[in-house]
Amino acid sequence: MHVPDGFINTPLSAVAGVAAVGAVAVSLRGARRELDERTAPLAGLVAAFIFAVQMLNFPVAAGTSGHLLGGALAAILVGPFTGVLCISVVLLMQGILFADGGLTALGVNITVMGVVTVVVAYGLFRGLVKVLPRRRSSVTASAFVAALVSVPAAAAAFTLIYAVGGTTDVPIGKVLTAMVGVHVLIGIGEAAITALTVGAVIAVRPDLVHGARGLSAPLKLLVGGELVDAAPASREPAPVAARSTRKVWGAGLAAALVLAGIVSFYASASPDGLEKVAADQGIDKKVEEHAAADSPLADYSISGISDGRISGGLAGVVGVGATVVVGSGVFLTVRRRRGQQQPAVVATSARTGEKETA
Template sequence: MHVPDGFINAPVSAATAVVAAGAVAVSLRGASREQGGERTAPLAGLVAAFIFAVQMLNFPVAAGTSGHLLGGALAAILVGPWTGVLCVSVVLVMQAVLFADGGLTALGVNITDMAIVTTVVAYALFRGLVAVLPRTRRSVTVASFVAALVSVPASAVAFTLLYAVGGTTDVSIGKVATAMVGVHVLIGIGEAAITALTVGAVIAVRPDLVYGARGLQQRLKLRVNGELVDAPGSGPAPAAAAPRSRRRFLAAGLITSFVLAGFVSFYASADPDGLEKVAADHGIDERTEEHANADSPLADYGVKGFDDARLSGGLAGVIGVGATVVAGTGVFWVVRRRRTDEDAATAAPTDTAGTTSTSV
């Protein structure tokens, strides 16, 4: 659902850019609270890279139409809603700047639509479902599925509203809304499946790293004489083992992202995605403008100079994952560093007072 330049007029594009900038600024502060004292910058960077990789895997949803992960629900559940907004925003910036995917003047539209709307809608619904469902890991997976499913048509509705206000062609908004929501409900099913499978897989190996599952971890149960009892010594893993386990998890996730982007992406559907299909069918794309970076070395997810399509696309995917994980980790490292500095500044007066009192 990457909106190109020319779909939305300049005033509305500028307004969404302001909204996006404000949301990112607020998310930077919120993300510092979500990260707390944990070393979550690498995890957040990995989530951004994984979303980038999976977005390259377009899947067929109808005749001549494909869809791909948006990622707002997945990011919010794995690392928190504020951090999730930043994760998807990093992906969208990398795609627009490096790969000419999504217009530069439409970057505010895309961040508002794909990062903010999906994350807010998905996480609000997720928290509501988790509150009423049994407090189990399975409930987290089920809630993830439903939240992701709803977030995609919600994003389609948001685009339709933006187009109703700032669209550059005279088309029937009712028809656009029907087409957008209809196809994106189908795409939402794919989004929901990917999100639930990913969240379920992470919960199975490292539930402590899933933001949406905090407080839901249960002790290992053993069946004794027909009754379930807590297994002895089944509490949290020893602190000394956690860093090594985390490093292994991050390495496995990064390798998976490289494989998806560098190899599996070659087998993705070549059909236009939901927005592209609706735009072509209803004339929304009549005033589409050429991307400012259309001649970049990585435009259209291929490396210029390589004639082999498989090699070109795979190499572009690997470069994209690497660039995204570096950019994402850098952003969240700065967020974490800022939180550390703020905590130190808050504690400084107390330490000073204590020192003064001792000297007296």
């Protein structure tokens, strides 16, 4: 659903750009509360993984394909504020390096693919988790539903933006029907990918899934015919090895590299949902050439390499590497700023009675 240049007029593109900047600024502040020493490096990995999976277009209807948007997956794994930043990093890398998604339309893409998907998905996810039994399977099921709904919601948001600032005069009712219809089908694929990924991480390290925090219900004891909360058991601090995320990080990066470098060759070559609807409804009449069309990585291939498999695979590997480096840099910086801004703890010394700063 990458919107190219020329679909939306300049004034509305500028407004969307300002809105996207505001959303990113708010997310930077919110991410400080979500990220810690373990999850900050993983957030960069989540961005790289989403980049890789977005290269895997899957067929959804005759002559149409779809790909992961990733807002629901990012929000559930690392938190909604960090999720918006993850999608923003992915879109920035795609636009600058691979000429995918217009540069003047970057604000539109961040708003539709990042903000809308995250807000809709995470809001629905939290609501479902609260009413369903407190089990890991409930988190996976909630992730499936949230991801499914987030995709047509993004399609509807794009249609609304196009109704206000579209560059061609087309029947908006037909555009809305076509966009939502095909993206419901794409949403099924998005839901499956999201649920499988969230379920896999929960099975290995549930403590790293933001949406699964606080999942365990307090232990109940039957006392005098009534259920009461058991006293929490004292726990020794977990050893450093148990808290390490290196294995998860390494496995996730390896998976992203394999998906982008090898599996992407077998992705569907059919146009995605937005491209198909745009061609059918005449939205693309004023589409403009991408400013980075001459990039050596444009269209997810490396110029000068004639073998499509090698060219596309290497481009995917470069994209994963660039995304994980940029994403990790952003999130580690946010994490360090959180540490710098934490207030000092003032305590009274039991021995001297004087105030001490920790």
